[in-house]
Amino acid sequence: MIQTIEASPDEIYDIELEHSLLEANARLAKENRILLDGHGITGIDIMGAIGSGKTTLIGRLVAKLKDRLGVAVFNGDATTSSDADLIAAQKVPVVQIATVNGCHLDANLVAKALRKIDLDGLRLIFIENIGNLICPAEFPLGSKARVVVVSVTEGQYMVRKHPHMFLGAHLVVINKVDLAEAMNVSVAQLAEDVRILKPDIKVIPTSCKAGTGLDEVAAELLAI
Numbered sequence: 001m002i003q004t005i006e007a008s009p010d011e012i013y014d015i016e017l018e019h020s021l022l023e024a025n026a027r028l029a030k031e032n033r034i035l036l037d038g039h040g041i042t043g044i045d046i047m048g049a050i051g052s053g054k055t056t057l058i059g060r061l062v063a064k065l066k067d068r069l070g071v072a073v074f075n076g077d078a079t080t081s082s083d084a085d086l087i088a089a090q091k092v093p094v095v096q097i098a099t100v101n102g103c104h105l106d107a108n109l110v111a112k113a114l115r116k117i118d119l120d121g122l123r124l125i126f127i128e129n130i131g132n133l134i135c136p137a138e139f140p141l142g143s144k145a146r147v148v149v150v151s152v153t154e155g156q157y158m159v160r161k162h163p164h165m166f167l168g169a170h171l172v173v174i175n176k177v178d179l180a181e182a183m184n185v186s187v188a189q190l191a192e193d194v195r196i197l198k199p200d201i202k203v204i205p206t207s208c209k210a211g212t213g214l215d216e217v218a219a220e221l222l223a224i
């Protein structure tokens, strides 16, 4: 069963990046983190462009992990429930966070989603952000780690064009590497672009289609 929460109008339209708003968000994010820490849960914020493969990656990781530990998923989506439906088929707790065309998740929406599920027994919560590489970076959610998914289908310069997003990330997944040759994109150069921005960051190439790199991503997330 999928539960749904929806942004109310004041939550949608009040998104100018005013200092007070960002401060309020940061405060709520801290509260989310305290709540998660208190339950021994690691929140993982999955960010990336539309079509980068966030939902598929989460689905593959859930399939790998759900029999070993408690996993839940929050799917941020501007309008549809297609992502949440996909994950819910795996019989794990899912909350769809409908932002009603809002272009990012915020800590308030995540706080509301956290109130929808039983936190006891959970070890990981994947939080799929809205497909957007700009403003999600400004809004911490209370997660312990932020993962950016970039796929080779987005071209060679995604990392250089969105440095802010990568600077705030703990892990970068370069997805759809099975298509790199067809797209004429160098995975090594994408990884190098990330390392130039943030030398100590972990970069893992994956193909959700072929199943490569997924064990490494799972191990990395469990070690956080």
Ligand code: MG
Pocket (backbone or CB within 6 Å): 054, 055, 056, 083, 128
């Ligand atoms: Mg998705």
Ligand code: ZN
Pocket (backbone or CB within 6 Å): 015, 102, 103, 104, 135, 136
């Ligand atoms: Zn936004």
